[in-house]
Amino acid sequence: MQEITFEKLQFCEDYHIGLNQFLMDVATGNRLIFHFRGHTEETMVIVGDYSCNYxxxxxxEDAILLRSPDLYELKEDVEINPIPLLTLTDSKLLTFAHEMMNLDPTKDWVHYWLRAFEQDFHVLSPRPPVLTDLGHKRSDAIVKHSFDSVSVE
Incomplete structure (x- = not known):
């Protein structure tokens, strides 16, 4: 089994991820929970092959999920590359959020850009996410999105 690490997400250009499930846990202050499957071959991610990492x-709870910078008419000065997780300490989206959303200035906010198959996610957070390796993909479940209170393991 191939272990999934932050290093793999941040530095491996030949690693692809696809969203399997997204939850916003309102019971714990809107904590954001993403479940991904990943593989070095994009086809395996697309078809949800059982050899995918899960x-x-x-x-x-203090993280903020934002839409794409393009929707705010902001164009990030970042080259397009296949790295699944970009960590930006200075970005146009982060500057926009500081100005328009009054982010707490006492916190060091970071822009986490998750580049998943056919969908990017932009999360602003003063703390890094917690990565939990769940082994290989567990089911053929379709992509689910939820904004309801959910119990998390």
Whole structure:
């Protein structure tokens, strides 16, 4: 079994991820919970092959999920590359959020750009996410999104 690590997500250009499930746990202050499957071959991610790694990224309750910078008419000065997780300490989206959303200035906010198959996610957080390796993909479940209170293991 191939272990999933932050290093693999941040530095491996030949690693692809796809969203399996997203939860916003309102019972714990809107904690963001992403379940992804990943593989070095994009086809395996697309078809949900059982050889895919299955992992969870959890952002604590002070994290903010934002839409794509393009929707705010912001163009990030970042080259397009296949790395699944970009960690930006200076970005146009982060500057926009500081100005328009009054982010707590006492915290060191970071822009986490998750580049998943066919969908990018932009999360602002003063704390890094918690990565939990869940082994290989566990089911053929379709992508689920939830904004309801959910019990998390």
């Amino acid at each position: 992992f969870r990224l959890t952002f604590e």
